[in-house]
Each structure stands twice: as structure tokens, then as C-alpha cells.
């Protein structure tokens with residue numbers, strides 16, 4: 001039962017300067033060369049978009065490959081005049097709501113089940129083949145099934161997001177609960193901890209870095225679940241906008257949808273990193289941001 | 294002057310800890326089983342301080358884990374205050390050989406942990422924890438996390454964490470092993486002071502014979518693994534003691550020789566085994 005596990009980045013003791021520069025590097029916060037780094041980044045984007053635009057205007061056919069100016073126009077239209085499915089904000093809100101719900105329920109279920117099974121060898125052994133089997137199901141296909149079960153409304157998309165998130169979090173929580181240092185558990189038991197105390201003060205905090213490591217990918221999965229769910233059938237949402245753009249051979253619309261989704265994922269990633277920093281403030285500063293990439 | 298008893302008479306009502314024929318076998322991966330301790334007979338009276346010495350890997354920590362109720366014996370009996378040990382007995386405090394402070398709690402919360410588990414209010418638990426931090430010389434470090442402390446400071450946090458529950462049965466597994474000599478002597482005196490008058494039974498595992506003798510009422514010498522009790526040396530030095538001064542007395546030197554004579558053979562056996570493993 002150890003497939004799909006994303007190991008947390010352990011807080012290996014390191015020399016402080018190495019640590020700072022590694023973190024700075026990943027967060028783009030290196031103090032001394034930050035303008036240089038940012039300058040080069042901006043230059044890269046300009047060169048990339050410029051050459052794309054230029055190529056689309058000269059050699060390649062923008063009908064297939066679109067071009068930055070068209071994508072920009074599309075975004076402007078979406079945000080000012082609205083989309084074929086109503087205001088862009090309401091579409092974003094729907095997709096976000098599906099993803100967030102699926103993410104929250106999936107994370108909760110994954111953590112609870114993972115930690116409980118991680119601490120009970122017998123149940124884990126009994127359930128192992130079933131969980132492995134369930135995990136082997138191509139989960140995207142479930143989206144179709146959920147449309148039949150839950151209809152075209154929001155719940156089928158939440159369900160798709162849920163299954164994607166659940167397994168990602170479950171395996172990590174399971175592994176995290178197993179890896180708890182035995183001497184910490186023994187010490188707490190001697191000090192008078194009840195089963196619940198153990199769970200709350202030893203097992204969960206100890207598994208937290210494992211769980212958080214999985215949450216970084218899990219929100220991405222939740223978005224994928226929501227959008228794939230919308231692809232399968234819906235009347236609102238970013239997935240349906242992308243789907244319609246595809247139907248209309250509107251490459252710019254697909255890119256615009258992709259861009260909005262990416263921004264959502266990055267914002268969520270930033271929030272999860274904040275949460276992680278809060279929950280693991282007890283740890284020595286380390287390169288834990290690497291998990292965010 | 295030194296009295297040698299192979300083992301105290303069978304447990305009376307006052308014996309805080311009583312092991313009879315205690316044996317522990319661990320199941321190993323190859324299924325052969327590994328005997329860590331065999332036929333250990335040991336009595337510790339309430340208010341008595343017993344040091345346990347023995348070669349490395351002989352089974353000292355295993356013996357403590359049986360007394361604490363964390364591990365059941367494979368054979369023999371373990372009783373605490375006359376009752377068979379089936380789970381963790383009330384009033385037991387156990388300072389582990391390995392680091393057992395919670396890395397995600399600060400020093401104050403770590404020390405207050407036992408009280409919090411016992412339902413003491415946060416305010417009172419913190420107040421008492423502060424008091425204990427003062428006693429182990431860590432005032433001012435309340436808000437630090439364990440990774441911000443030195444190894445010796447972490448040991449002192451663990452000591453306060455264990456003592457705050459006021460155990461009447463105190464199991465200490467090489468508690469001062471990681472300390473520098475000066476702090477160690479300070480803590481030894483501190484421990485004696487804290488213990489005197491509490492009536493707690495103490496089992497103190499150490500590799501340091503000077504420490505073993507200067508603290509204890511009796512020193513138990515264990516054989517090379519699988520350990521059993523080889524020898525019990527009664528330490529009839531007067532109390533209250535000052536560990537730095539007592540070790541200079543001729544009586545102390547006499548006792549040291551006595552214990553070391555007994556232990557040396559076992560250490561040599563253990564070393565020879567290690568050498569044959571390497572060869």
C-alpha cells in the first residue's frame with residue numbers, strides 16, 4: 001500500500017546559507033540578484049510571446065496555433081462582455097466551488113482513513129487489496145459514471161474531484177501515520193495519553209508533513225477533476241468553456257481557459273504553502289518549498 | 294563493608310517493582326527469536342534507588358520496558374506495587390534512552406504534556422511546567438522548539454517532562470549520557486535532591502559506574518546478553534550525598550573496584566563477541 005506516495009521533504013540539517021539560497025531560489029526571493037533574475041524572466045516571457053506572435057503572423061497558421069494577441073482579445077471579451085455561458089466570473093466560481101469542495105472532502109476523507117488505517121495493522125491488511133484495486137481504476141473514467149449517478153449538476157464534478165484528491169492524500173496520510181517514531185508514541189502513553197490524545201498530539205502532527213506534501217498536488221487534481229467532470233457534461237464552468245472552444249475550433253478560447261485555470265492553481269498553491277508554513281513553523285527552515293514545484 | 298546479595302527475598306508487599314524469572318524473547322525476521330533477557334529476578338522497594346549496569350546490548354532497556362508495561366514478558370512475572378503488569382501501571386515515569394520530546398511542541402508545552410494528558414487546565418499545567426523548567430535550569434527557553442536546543446538541553450526537557458507527573462516509580466534510561474561532565478554532575482545532585490523525600494522507587498540505567506555508585510542504594514550488575522542479574526552490590530554510603538565529594542572517599546573506591554570486577558568479565562565477553570562478528 002505504498003504506491004503513489006509523495007515523500008515529504010525532510011528537514012535535513014544543512015548550513016544556513018545553503019538553505020536560504022535554496023529557498024530564495026525557489027521562491028524567487030534571492031536578495032542580491034533578484035532584479036537580474038526577474039529581469040531575465042521577463043525577457044524570456046517577452047521573447048517567447050513575441051516569437052509566437054511573430055510566427056503566427058508570418059509562417060504558422062494562427063487558426064490552429066492561435067497567437068498571444070488573440071488570446072488576450074479573448075480574455076478581454078470574456079471579462080468584459082461575458083462568455084457563451086454567462087459571465088466569466090460565474091463560470092470561474094462554479095469550477096472553483098467544485099474543485100474546492102472535492103478538495104476539502106477528499107482531503108478530510110483521505111486524512112481520516114489514511115491515519116486510521118495507518119495505525120491499525122489488521123484493518124489495513126484486510127483492506128489493502130480493495131484499496132489497491134480501487135486505486136487502479138482509471139479515475140477519469142469515473143467522471144462518466146458520476147454523471148449517470150449524480151446528474152449533470154455540481155455533485156458529479158465534486159465526486160470526480162473527490163476521487164482524484166482522496167487517493168493522493170490517503171496514501172500519504174497512511175504512510176505518515178506508519179512512520180511515526182515509536183518512542184514518541186511510547187513516551188506519550190507513559191505520560192498518560194488516551195487513544196484520542198495520541199491521535200491528536202502525536203500521530204497527526206507527525207504525519208502532517210506527509211499530508212501537506214500530498215495537498216500540493218491534490219489541489220491540482222481537484223481542478224482536473226472538476227474540469228474533466230464539466231467536459232463530460234455540464235452547463236457552466238471553465239471545463240465547458242474549453243469544451244465549447246474546442247467545438248468551435250477556437251484555439252484562443254482553449255488557451256484562455258488554460259490560462260485562467262493555471263492562475264487558479266497557482267493561487268491555491270500559494271495558499272497551501274502559507275498553510276504549510278503555519279503548520280510546520282516548528283521545523284527548522286529547510287528546502288520544503290521544493291515540494292511546491 | 295560491602296554486602297553482596299544475589300537478589301532480595303521474594304517480593305514483599307512493600308516492593309514497588311518485582312521481577313521473577315522475567316524473560317523477553319523478540320521474534321526476529323528469520324523467525325528464530327532472540328532472547329534479550331532471561332530469568333531476571335529483581336526487587337526494588339518503594340523509596341529505593343537502584344542503578345543497573347551491564348555491557349552494551351545486554352538487555353537493560355528491555356528490562357525497563359517490561360517494568361513500564363510497554364512490552365509484556367515472554368515468561369516470568371512482573372509486578373508493580375503487588376499487581377501484575379498488564380498495561381502501563383499508574384504512577385510510572387520513564388525517561389527513554391532515545392530522544393522523546395515532541396519536535397512540534399515548544400519547551401513549555403513539552404514539559405506540560407503529561408499534566409495536559411491528565412486533564413490539568415492549561416494555565417495550571419503551564420505554571421507548573423515553568424516551575425520545573427526552573428529546576429532543570431531552562432528558564433528563558435520556554436518558547437524554543439527542540440531543534441533549537443542542544444542535545445543536553447533536550448535531555449533536561451525530557452527529565453522535566455517525566456518528573457512533572459511526580460511518578461512514584463521512575464525509570465531512567467541513561468538520562469545523563471548526552472550531558473557534559475559539569476552539567477551531568479549538576480543534574481545528578483539535582484536528581485538526588487528531587488528524589489529524596491518523594492518515596493519514589495528509581496531504576497537508573499547507566500554505563501558510568503561512578504554515576505551508578507554515587508547515586509544508588511544498590512547497583513545491579515547484569516551479565517552479557519541475554520542478560521540476567523549477575524550481582525547486586527549494596528551501596529552503604531551515607532545520604533544526603535554530594536556526588537562530587539562522595540567519589541573521593543575510600544569507601545567509594547572500594548565499591549567501585551567491587552562493581553568493576555564483576556562487570557569486567559561481562560564486558561570482555563561482549564567485546565569478544567563483537568570481535569568474532571567482525572572477524
Ligand SMILES: Nc1ncnc2c1ncn2[C@@H]1O[C@H](COP(=O)(O)OP(=O)(O)OP(=O)(O)O)[C@@H](O)[C@H]1O
Pocket residue numbers: 319320321327328329347348349350351352353354355356390518
Ligand atoms: N524490538 C526488538 N526486536 C528484536 N531485538 C531487540 C528488540 N529490542 C531490543 N532487541 C535486542 O535485545 C538486546 C538488548 O537490547 P537493549 O536495548 O535492552 O540493550 P541495552 O542493554 O539497553 O543496551 P545499551 O546499553 O546499548 O542501551 C539487543 O541485542 C537488541 O538487539
Ligand SMILES: [Mg+2]
Pocket residue numbers: 353354355390466
Ligand atoms: Mg539501552
